[in-house]
Amino acid sequence: MNRNKFINNSKEGIINEFFYLDVSKPFSTTDNVSILWIDLTYTGGPFKGEATACSGRKNNNIIFILGGYSDNKSFINQFDTSIQQWVNIESGSLINAAxxxxxxxxxCAITLPDENILYIGSANFNDLSNASSYNPMDILPLYNTKSHMWTNTSISGQIPPIRTFFSAILTPDRRIIIFGSLNNGNILGDLWILDTFVFQWSIGRI
Structure with missing residues (x-):
């Protein structure tokens, strides 16, 4: 199902609406009838808003839903696209893991080639005016999708300012490029590059 696009988000509040679009089939963006969305809300996914999702495991068949607003304390939820079922949805919370x-x-959450997920940036919603509530950019949580263990990865180089709401992409040569952000109420337009071979930041020259 690598060619299917899954969506689980919310513009306001928390919902568990869950859809996918099989982009291997032809459709026209000017013809809504031809865009066949498949509703998977019946699978009973978690109620969340503003969460991050990324895929992993063999054939990218597992979707990991991380963080966001939630009606429970589940930090990570997993959806198996091969059987269209949620995995350990009741006991899958790893918030108490070491x-x-x-x-x-x-x-932003980025799935690395070794199937680990690197977790970059973020803040505590209850105290956005306090710089200490933002996660540092020189120590990034790393989630192992095989062992379900967390480790803290130290990052060297010139360290980007703390931030939320930015874009991130993994390049074929294993660099993560991030752009823009919101920093303590200020909008940033900077670009940074993280070399995941040596875990070192450098500033991009635009």
Whole structure:
């Protein structure tokens, strides 16, 4: 199902609406009838808003839903696309696991080639005016999707300012490029590069 696009988000509040679009089939963006969304809300996913999602495991068949607003304390939820079922939805919360980050929002999660998920940025929603409530950019949580263990990865180089709500992408040569953000109420337009071979930040020259 690598060619299917899954969506689980909310513009306001928390919902568990869950849909996918099989982009291997032809459709026209000007013809809504041809865009066949498949509703998977009946699978009983978690009620969340402003969460981050990324795929992993063999054939990218597991979708990991991380953080966000929630009606429970589940930090991570998993959806198996091969059987269209949620995995350990009742007991899948790893918030109490060793080194697990506290519930945060406004971050990016990147699946690395080794199937680990690197968790970048974020802040505590209850205290956005306090710089100490933002996660540092020189120590990034790393989630192992095989062992379900968390580790804290130290990052060297010139360290980016703390931030939330930014874009991030993994390049074929294993660099993560982030752009923009919100920093303590200030909008930033900077670009940073993280080399995941040596875990070192450098500033991008735009």
């Amino acid at each position: 080194n697990a980050p506290s519930q945060q929002f406004g971050y």
